[in-house]
Amino acid sequence: MVTRADIGVIGGSGFYSLLDDAEEIELNTPYGPPSDVVTVGRIGSRSVAFIPRHGRDHRFPPHRIPYRANLWALRALGVRQVLAPSAVGSLKAEYGPGALVIPDQLVDRTSGRVQTYYDTDGAVHVSFSDPYCPAGRAVAVSAARESGWQTVDGGTLVVIEGPRFSTRAESQWFAGNGWSIVGMTGFPEAILARELALCYTSISLVTDHDAGVEAGQGVTHDEVLAFFAQNVVRMRTLVSATVQALPEQRDCLCGSALDGIKLPFELP
Numbered sequence: 001m002v003t004r005a006d007i008g009v010i011g012g013s014g015f016y017s018l019l020d021d022a023e024e025i026e027l028n029t030p031y032g033p034p035s036d037v038v039t040v041g042r043i044g045s046r047s048v049a050f051i052p053r054h055g056r057d058h059r060f061p062p063h064r065i066p067y068r069a070n071l072w073a074l075r076a077l078g079v080r081q082v083l084a085p086s087a088v089g090s091l092k093a094e095y096g097p098g099a100l101v102i103p104d105q106l107v108d109r110t111s112g113r114v115q116t117y118y119d120t121d122g123a124v125h126v127s128f129s130d131p132y133c134p135a136g137r138a139v140a141v142s143a144a145r146e147s148g149w150q151t152v153d154g155g156t157l158v159v160i161e162g163p164r165f166s167t168r169a170e171s172q173w174f175a176g177n178g179w180s181i182v183g184m185t186g187f188p189e190a191i192l193a194r195e196l197a198l199c200y201t202s203i204s205l206v207t208d209h210d211a212g213v214e215a216g217q218g219v220t221h222d223e224v225l226a227f228f229a230q231n232v233v234r235m236r237t238l239v240s241a242t243v244q245a246l247p248e249q250r251d252c253l254c255g256s257a258l259d260g261i262k263l264p265f266e267l268p
């Protein structure tokens with residue numbers, strides 16, 4: 001397939017209006033269709049493919065998102081750098097609603113999600129010690145700070161299975177380990193990106209304190225949605241600035257994640 005985009009964004013449906021000259025592309029992959037049609041367009045001089053993570057009508061809960069199809073579809077369109085904005089809960093009292101975290105580590109607490117492309121014809125072991133792209137992280141942090149956003153550079157994202165929120169005990173345990181934020185979609189997205197030698201950067205917006213960090217009844221779905229809606233415009237502006245500041249040529253190691261590994265099939 002002809003290259004259609006070099007940067008991918010997987011996020012909420014608030015990002016549609018980011019793209020100029022937008023065109024919708026219906027794609028299928030060996031892993032089924034992605035969450036929805038992929039919208040390809042421009043932000044400034046950069047070509048961008050956008051996938052609404054939960055589908056346009058929000059039909060996929062976190063544990064049912066077609067993660068493999070989404071990343072595969074992006075790669076097939078030519079994408080090599082992926083930005084992943086999402087909403088998270090905070091595990092630290094000092095990161096309140098509105099804080100932005102660009103994590104540099106991840107803890108997988110999901111269960112039962114397919115987390116590899118390489119599940120037949122021999123094992124493929126890719127390095128995942130540093131799950132995020134250092135170049136993408138640096139660009140996102142500086143774009144956020146330039147826009148005046150209180151931004152945390154680094155920290156650990158715990159990804160839980162969902163769709164339920166954490167219990168107080170779980171949340172206190174996460175916080176006690178020094179982990180920073182908790183979400184439901186950051187994994188296996190990050191490892192699947194790495195398995196396709198893509199750069200992947202999480203841009204995490206804190207919408208609430210997780211159950212164990214704040215007194216009271218804990219978080220409700222309505223609170224998260226209301227808060228996120230208020231911040232959609234701000235996130236959109238940040239993603240746009242980050243896209244335009246990403247390097248045109250990759251110097252990071254993400255692109256060589258599969259060097260020297262014999263793959264059971266060719267990547268798109």
Ligand SMILES: [Zn+2]
Nearest residue numbers: 133199252254
């Ligand atoms: Zn990279």
